[in-house]
Amino acid sequence: MRPGRFTSAVRSPRLTSRLGIALGVAFAVCFVTGVVSHLVQHPPGWFWWPSRPVGLYRFTQGLHVATGLATVPLLGAKLWSVYPRLFTWPPIRSLAHAAERASVAVLVAAALFQVVSGVLNVARWYAPMPFFFTSAHYWVAWLAAGALLTHIAVQLPVVRDALAPDTAGPNGNEPPRRGLPITGAAEPDHDEPAHHGRPTTGTAEPDHDEPAHHGRHAADAAEPDGGGLSRRGVLAAVGAAAGVITVTTVGQTVRPLSGLAVLAPRLPQVGPQGLPVNATATGAGVAELVRDPHYRLALTGTRQSLSLDLPALAALPQHTADLPIACVEGWSASGRWTGVRLRDLVALAGDDPDDATVLVESLQVGGRYRSATVPPSHTRDPLTLIALRLGGEPLHPDHGYPARLIAPNRPGVLQTKWVGRITVLEGR
Structure with a gap:
């Protein structure tokens, strides 16, 4: 808190405003897509999610x-x-x-929490998070969004002034600006009275920390004493860093860039049968159950119940669909799945597949996502399968052998593996 402690001449309201706009856009995209993901995984009664296009969630x-x-x-x-x-x-x-500083503290804390917890989730490193990531990430996102909107409302005049066209006077000098947004809360000028003479301990930083610059372009190109990055250089470096991170991770979703995805925790072609997995049969505790020769799929309709073994399932009309597994951690990979249409199984149970809500349950005993509800929009879709084969071969145990759900435009956590029971909840 000593005067003159921060000597960089690169910091300025203009630089901070530009960074703030870029960060605000990124946060807005993250917020909207994150809310969509949460609603798809935990749909309230009013929410509807389509089955097409098949790659929308991806x-x-x-x-x-x-x-x-x-x-x-x-x-x-x-x-x-x-x-x-x-x-x-x-x-x-x-x-x-x-109140303003408290709102900024909330915004900074929420932003850091979202970024850090999101990175930990992508890396599947849950030990540092003694809470359920999905719920915490979702609710803190709303907290961050509220704090961000409040912050924008407070700081909009400062940002508008900082990004305004050239306002240089007749002598070509831009009037000095003392406000510096803080994530950015800029303190208005009347909160920072000019101090004549040498500042004393406890005053705001001296003017040489926030120098007046001559003209907008000069301000952007300003360099600190002794050299170093200019403001334009800072923006370019930040943009380059964001670009490198994107290129070296997005290959886990965009297949042509997979060779560059050196920072991605998943590659789309690495895993059993050429597809990645998160949960293995051994890790889920079903390695012995899936090899049981007496396996039966319990099919319960609103009118009748059936029990189908693997030969009976294989004897039903088989259909093939090219569908992606799209994981909440950001990776996705497409496979060619073959099996029985879910709508055919619903009809076999005596219910109307066009209006059926179906509960699909795994042989897995525990776990938050051991079961998934399939709404009518997906039940009736002919691409929704109880898959028995992947790439023409029987499913690998880690991909859900003996049978798994695969449906279009759904997150991987809802594509239930090791299916043991199908129940028609509504379908009259």
């Missing part, structure tokens, strides 16, 4: 994770640009100022 979730990873350098640069304002003295000048 796109939205891939965009969510790619944009979230790109915010890592953006958020770091934004916090760096406003770092001196975290140490202004006195820390609270009025009730309004206290």
